[in-house]
Each structure stands twice: as structure tokens, then as C-alpha cells.
Amino acid sequence: MDIVNRIIAETLPLVPKPIVGYFSSRYIAGETIDDAVETTRRLNAQGACVTIDVLGEHIVHREEASTYAEHYLHILDVINAEKLDANISLKPTQMGLKLDRKFCLETIGKIAEKATGLNNFMCIDMEDNSCTEDTLWLYEQLKDSCSVGTVLQAYMRRSDADLDRLIPHQVNLRLCKGIYVEPYAIAYKDREIIRFNFLHLLERLLQSGCYVGIATHDEFLVWGALHLLKKLEVPKDRYEFQMLLGVEERLREILIRDGHKLRVYVPFGMHWHAYSVRRLKENPQIAGYVLHNLFKKN
Numbered sequence: 001m002d003i004v005n006r007i008i009a010e011t012l013p014l015v016p017k018p019i020v021g022y023f024s025s026r027y028i029a030g031e032t033i034d035d036a037v038e039t040t041r042r043l044n045a046q047g048a049c050v051t052i053d054v055l056g057e058h059i060v061h062r063e064e065a066s067t068y069a070e071h072y073l074h075i076l077d078v079i080n081a082e083k084l085d086a087n088i089s090l091k092p093t094q095m096g097l098k099l100d101r102k103f104c105l106e107t108i109g110k111i112a113e114k115a116t117g118l119n120n121f122m123c124i125d126m127e128d129n130s131c132t133e134d135t136l137w138l139y140e141q142l143k144d145s146c147s148v149g150t151v152l153q154a155y156m157r158r159s160d161a162d163l164d165r166l167i168p169h170q171v172n173l174r175l176c177k178g179i180y181v182e183p184y185a186i187a188y189k190d191r192e193i194i195r196f197n198f199l200h201l202l203e204r205l206l207q208s209g210c211y212v213g214i215a216t217h218d219e220f221l222v223w224g225a226l227h228l229l230k231k232l233e234v235p236k237d238r239y240e241f242q243m244l245l246g247v248e249e250r251l252r253e254i255l256i257r258d259g260h261k262l263r264v265y266v267p268f269g270m271h272w273h274a275y276s277v278r279r280l281k282e283n284p285q286i287a288g289y290v291l292h293n294l295f296k297k298n
């Protein structure tokens with residue numbers, strides 16, 4: 001399967017844009033804020049809350065970061081005006097992390113302040129290992145004055161130590177496996193070790209009283225999380241499950257039905273094509289999921 005996925009991913013840039021669009025449409029709300037609002041309304045009506053992401057990473061000019069920041073400020077106004085049950089997620093490299101981390105902090109800081117003023121929330125997504133330390137730094141700079149959270153990746157060997165650093169501050173953290181292809185020296189590669197580390201980190205977070213976003217579609221981990229929530233008698237306002245748009249919708253519905261808070265990650269934007277191709281190249285396994293979803297009987 002790995003070889004098939006890799007071939008699909010490598011040849012993807014040659015595939016005509018409408019075909020990539022067809023494959024991606026299940027996972028991306030569309031190109032405009034109206035598309036994101038429509039998807040959010042539909043999900044809210046189904047009992048799910050949302051986090052909205054404007055597609056785009058690794059900008060090269062400060063002006064681009066400022067443009068993305070304007071988008072996010074506008075989205076916060078729209079969420080407020082339309083009374084949507086949604087917050088925002090953004091990527092530090094989209095806000096200039098690779099240009100200058102102080103500039104990035106200023107840019108993200110304005111969005112975080114606005115989110116806080118509107119009683120909303122901003123999650124700083126975690127990117128590849130070249131960003132980990134700076135992302136935690138950004139989070140630490142903002143967490144006392146703003147309503148912000150960040151992400152911990154269970155495949156990173158350092159995550160347990162990062163928790164030692166974060167837990168005393170009663171953080172708001174999303175826990176996920178991690179999407180980027182990282183070297184063995186710094187990241188677990190074995191699927192089962194990543195699963196066990198996920199549950200280990202989750203148990204530590206839940207015991208500490210932090211707010212946790214349990215971001216997975218892996219039913220083994222959902223089962224493990226439900227078991228921990230029950231064993232540790234975690235109140236419903238201390239956690240939420242999180243899933244990506246278009247992925248494992250039946251599992252999502254079961255969690256909502258059983259009374260758990262569930263948030264769907266809704267990406268949208270003009271850069272959906274570059275994003276889809278890059279993501280599929282970064283993690284060829286996703287290409288396999290896409291094909292599987294296309295051909296499986298629901």
C-alpha cells in the first residue's frame with residue numbers, strides 16, 4: 001500500500017486541477033469565507049462545533065502574513081456576527097515565523113487579542129520539527145493575556161518533556177498523532193508506539209486538569225480516550241474530541257450522539273490546490289485514504 005500511496009502522491013502535481021479538486025472537496029470547505037460559513041452552519045446544525053483554518057503556509061513576504069492576518073480578523077467578526085459556534089486555527093509559518101519570530105508574535109498577537117475580546121479562542125497549529133520550539137514560545141508569550149491554545153504531537157519523542165513544561169500552566173492543548181514526515185531520531189515511527197504515547201500524554205493531560213482537544217479519527221484511540229475519561233471522571237467541560245472535515249463521519253456522529261463535545265477542523269481558501277498537493281506529498285498515506293473513501297461503500 002505504501003508504494004501505491006507514494007506513486008499516487010508523486011504523480012499528483014501532474015493531475016489536472018479539477019481532478020485534485022474533486023478528490024479534495026470532501027476535505028476542504030471551498031475557496032471563500034462564505035463557503036466556510038455555510039459548512040460551519042451545517043456542522044453546527046448537526047451538533048458539532050468548528051475550528052476554521054485559512055489555507056496557506058510558509059509565506060515569504062511580511063505583506064502576505066499581514067493579508068492572512070486580515071482574513072483571520074475578518075473571520076472572527078463574521079463568526080461573531082453570524083453567531084456561529086466556531087473558533088480559529090492558524091499556522092505560525094503562515095504568519096511569518098520563518099521570516100522573524102518577533103514579527104510573527106506581533107501578527108498572531110493581534111489576532112489572539114481580537115479573539116479574546118470577542119470571547120473566542122485561537123489555536124496555534126503545530127507544524128514540522130523546525131517550528132516546534134518557536135511555536136511553544138509563541139504560545140507561552142500569549143497564554144497569560146489571551147485565549148489561546150496549541151498542539152502536541154504524539155509522534156514526537158520530545159512531547160513528554162514538553163508536557164512537563166506546559167502542564168503547570170493549566171494549558172489548553174490539542175493532542176494529535178502528527179502529520180509531517182519526521183526523522184526517526186526525533187519521532188516515533190511505529191504506529192503502536194505512537195498510539196501508546198498518545199494515550200500516555202492524554203492521561204497526563206486529563207489528570208492535570210488542562211483542557212484537551214482529543215484530535216483523532218483512530219477508533220482505538222477514541223476508545224482509549226473514552227476509557228480514560230470515565231476512569232478519571234473528567235467533567236464534560238474539560239475536553240472535546242476533534243476531527244478533520246470529511247473524515248470518519250460515522251464515528252463523529254456516535255460521539256455527538258453520546259453527548260461529547262466534538263469540533264470539526266474546517267479548512268478553506270484560495271490555496272487549496274497547493275495545500276492539497278503538498279499535504280499529499282508530505283504524507284502519501286492520505287492519498288490512500290482519499291482513494292479508499294472514494295471507492296468504499298458508505
Ligand SMILES: Cc1cc2nc3c(=O)[nH]c(=O)nc-3n(C[C@H](O)[C@H](O)[C@H](O)COP(=O)(O)OP(=O)(O)OC[C@H]3O[C@@H](n4cnc5c(N)ncnc54)[C@H](O)[C@@H]3O)c2cc1C
Nearest residue numbers: 125126151176177178179215216217218242243244265289
Ligand atoms: C482537528 C485536528 C487538528 C490537527 N492538527 C494538527 C496539527 O496542528 N499538527 C499536526 O501535525 N497534525 C495535526 N492533525 C493531524 C493529525 O496529526 C493526524 O495526522 C491525523 O489526524 C491522522 O491521525 P489519526 O489519529 O486520525 O489516526 P490514523 O490512524 O492516521 O487515521 C485513522 C483513520 O482516519 C482516517 N483518516 C485519518 N486522516 C485522514 C485524512 N487526512 N483523510 C482521510 N481520512 C483520514 C482513515 O480512515 C484512518 O484509517 C490534526 C488532526 C485533527 C483531527
